[in-house]
Amino acid sequence: MTSLAMSVSDSLTITRRNLIKVKRVPDLIVFATLSPIMFVLLFRYVFGSAIPVPGGLSYAEFLLPGIFAQTVIFGSTITGASLAEDLQKGLIDRFRSLPMARSAVLVGRTLADTLMNVLTIAVMMITGFVVGWRIHTSIGEAVLGVLLLLTFAYAMSWVMAFVGLLVRTPEVVNNASFIVIFPITFIANTFVPIDGFPSVLKTFAEWNPVSAVVQGARELFGNVVPGAPEPDGWALQNPVLYVFIWVAVFLAVFVPLSVRTYRRTAGR
Amino acid sequence: MTDAIVVEGLVKRYAATTALDGVDLTVAEGSVLGLLGPNGAGKTTVVRILTTLLLADAGRAEVMGLDVVRDADAVRASIGLTGQYAAVDEYLTGFENLEMVGRLYHLPRAEARQRAGELLERFDLVDAAGRPAKTYSGGMRRRLDIAASLINRPRVLFLDEPTTGLDPRSRLAMWEFIAELSDGGTTILLTTQYLEEADRLADRMVVIDRGTVIARGTGDDLKAQVGGQRLEFTLARAVDLAEATRRLRPLAVDEPRSDEQSRRLSLPVRGGTEVLAEALRLLEGSGVEILDVGLRRPDLDDVFLTLTGHATEDAAAADADTTTTGREPAPTAGSAR
Ligand SMILES: Nc1ncnc2c1ncn2[C@@H]1O[C@H](COP(=O)(O)OP(=O)(O)OP(=O)(O)O)[C@@H](O)[C@H]1O
Ligand SMILES: [Mg+2]
Secondary structure, eight states: OOHHHHHHHHHHHHHHHHHHHHHHOTHHHHHHHHHHHHHHHIIIIIITTTOOOGGGOOHHHHHHHHHHHHHHHHHHHHHHHHHHHHHHTTHHHHHHTSSSOTTHHHHHHHHHHHHHHHHHHHHHHHHHHHHTOOOOSOHHHHHHHHHHHHHHHHHHHHHHHHHHHHHOOHHHHHHHHHHHHHHHHHSSSSSSOGGGSOHHHHHHHHHOHHHHHHHHHHHHHTOSOTTOOOOSSHHHHSHHHHHHHHHHHHHHHHHHHHHHHHHHOOOO | OOEEEEEEEEEEEOSSOEEEEEEEEEEETTOEEEEEOOTTSSHHHHHHHHTTSSOOSEEEEEETTEETTTTHHHHHHHEEEEOSSOOOOTTSBHHHHHHHHHHHTTOOHHHHHHHHHHHHHHTTOTTTTTSBGGGOOHHHHHHHHHHHHHTTOOSEEEEESTTTTOOHHHHHHHHHHHHHHHHTTOEEEEEESOHHHHHHHOSEEEEEETTEEEEEEOHHHHHHHHOSEEEEEEESOGGGHHHHHHHHGGGOSSOOEEETTTTEEEEEEOSSHHHHHHHHHHHTTSOOOEEEEEEEOOOHHHHHHHHHSSOOHHHHHHHHOTTSOOSOOOOOTTOOO
């Protein structure tokens, strides 16, 4: 087998193994989708009435792309927690003693978590339709919107992979990532327009890649008011490009870093 | 005969400890080496370096003529590893676990499945093959873990404490598996804390303590170093220990050991039951009340006491603490405990 064919085959074997776990522990999916559904309902019906959206857009239309972004980013934390669990249970040792591709455990992990994210986005979209969210663009643009979300989450998965291999305790990975992910998904245009933020937070939100993911998704799903003024800042005026710069940087840094850490890491 | 494993001057340091301090050993192709040592001796560290999981700070190691650092991939393709703790995926069934490992050894799917089936049968896991490994008992997990390490028919197999935590019946079954593998020509490096286990399975033994080799040779070589049998008494009253020691001293071939807390007296002796009879005769009329008496073969603690002057950490801890029932006794080959 060529080394490329070997890497692909090993990664798929690992992906399959990770998906079997999802099948055996359906609670994983239930909770991965239940909490964003709860977020949709809370924001839409509790805060939604008090949050004015510019240009007369319905809050549901404004909110859903934000919820999508938050959900897939949370989905990426599973990568870190699962790798930490595999380390703790000695499975990484088993894998490292096999003549398999050195990147396969990580590629297979991030791929499986991306597939999980596809599923959660689908559930979110259905929930969105129920509460009044609509797509106003073409199928092609909507698909690009989903890809934008998945691509950013995929890059985040590699960041989380590194965290998981470093921290080595699933609970700590979860807590540590929440400490980072709550602020970056809240100090953004996710749930409320950022125009009213105090100036420091507004600048942060403008350059926060999560804002760009949300802005890009809103544009690609058509959840913006036609003819509304452009958002402030280069990042939000060119959200897709800006997101891809972040994705490229994350992957360029964290793929080699995580693979290197994996090769040297030791279980118990 | 050529050597399947060659280890020279292996050193591994951690911040606070030197896990290995210059270990040398060789294992002839097709033979079984028992690597013996108490907790923290460095057994697992040796295994991890040989199986490419850990880099040594100094020294070198070869498996089947391949350097474990430079030719790590080739080494991985020719070895099997069963770690100290069973590394099975709890969410996968027994069959899925083995199939996955087979695929990761790059066996074609059909062959991976066939191998999985064969090994499930051999390790008596057919009934549980379709159940997630989460539902397996400790012994079943251990068997599944060993099965996984055999998928690729490795020429060299590493078993890190394969019987620790198994009940006596599972332990005997495991000994049989290991003996069968060895008969089939597999080179095996096996770590254990039990002299009896190494004695039964291994052609040669290497004893390590605190990262250095303190003895090596066949089981008989080691026992010869330690001396023959032990005559052991447990007395009703600790105050009688001195009197009993005084009367029995002529039988001892080495310094007797007595322990106040357990009221135990242990004498290295030569000979068999006639020594026992002689000992009882010597104690006649002394008023020493005996609760238990027996002849036993030397165990790892005796090896340690003789070679290093200190007991294994566990034994030392147990002796210091009268509230515990002491360490787990070494298993005796073929005993019906
Ligand atoms: N990752 C690590 N960091 C620091 N010290 C370590 C590490 N791994 C092992 N050690 C130390 O190295 C020494 C040897 O450990 P090792 O696991 O090889 O012993 P062992 O003979 O396998 O013991 P046991 O019978 O308990 O399994 C111990 O003192 C241990 O504390
Ligand atoms: Mg060990």
